[in-house]
Amino acid sequence: MTDYRIEVRVTPREGLLDPQGRAVETALTSLGFDGVESVRIGKLVRMRVEAASEPEAMSRAREMCDRLIANPVIEDYSIRILDENNGDAGGGDA
Amino acid sequence: MTDYRIEVRVTPREGLLDPQGRAVETALTSLGFDGVESVRIGKLVRMRVEAASEPEAMSRAREMCDRLIANPVIEDYSIRILDENNGDAGGGDA
Numbered sequence: 001m002t003d004y005r006i007e008v009r010v011t012p013r014e015g016l017l018d019p020q021g022r023a024v025e026t027a028l029t030s031l032g033f034d035g036v037e038s039v040r041i042g043k044l045v046r047m048r049v050e051a052a053s054e055p056e057a058m059s060r061a062r063e064m065c066d067r068l069i070a071n072p073v074i075e076d077y078s079i080r081i082l083d084e085n086n087g088d089a090g091g092g093d094a
Numbered sequence: 095m096t097d098y099r100i101e102v103r104v105t106p107r108e109g110l111l112d113p114q115g116r117a118v119e120t121a122l123t124s125l126g127f128d129g130v131e132s133v134r135i136g137k138l139v140r141m142r143v144e145a146a147s148e149p150e151a152m153s154r155a156r157e158m159c160d161r162l163i164a165n166p167v168i169e170d171y172s173i174r175i176l177d178e179n180n181g182d183a184g185g186g187d188a
Contacts, residue, residue: 009138027162035144044136050129068121
């Protein structure tokens with residue numbers, strides 16, 4: 001079994017209202033930041049998942065998203081496996 | 095002025111407790127997902143920012159992070175400009 005570093009991006013579905021994003025947009029405007037729009041806020045979940053192979057890790061992560069991490073009615077998600085050789089693969093400009 | 099699509103990743107700082115991540119980890123274990131650990135939950139903010147150039151867009155986004163979007167005491171953030179030619183640049187393996 002290998003430990004896979006997994007990153008899940010959960011985003012509000014296109015077309016659906018995102019009240020949190022709307023609130024941030026209003027707050028930014030109040031702070032004097034003009035020309036900011038379409039603010040959408042999602043979740044970024046990172047975890048280590050034990051699995052026998054990459055496909056198994058992906059499939060376990062998908063199941064976790066469907067059952068707990070994302071709400072498929074209002075959110076989309078995408079999963080990727082982070083490079084084990086790079087301690088902070090997801091944090092940069094990758 | 096150009097509209098830049100910007101993505102901000104806000105993550106709990108290394109070494110700091112992440113209660114939300116801990117709660118998800120516990121919930122996943124209760125659901126029968128073994129071998130899941132180091133769950134950390136951050137925010138993924140996407141927005142359109144009007145600016146004269148990419149460096150200006152980046153600098154405006156940094157200011158927004160420092161003043162509103164991230165809490166620098168407990169969170170790190172990274173900013174990137176999404177490819178305008180790709181409607182969903184941030185959703186894939188990029």
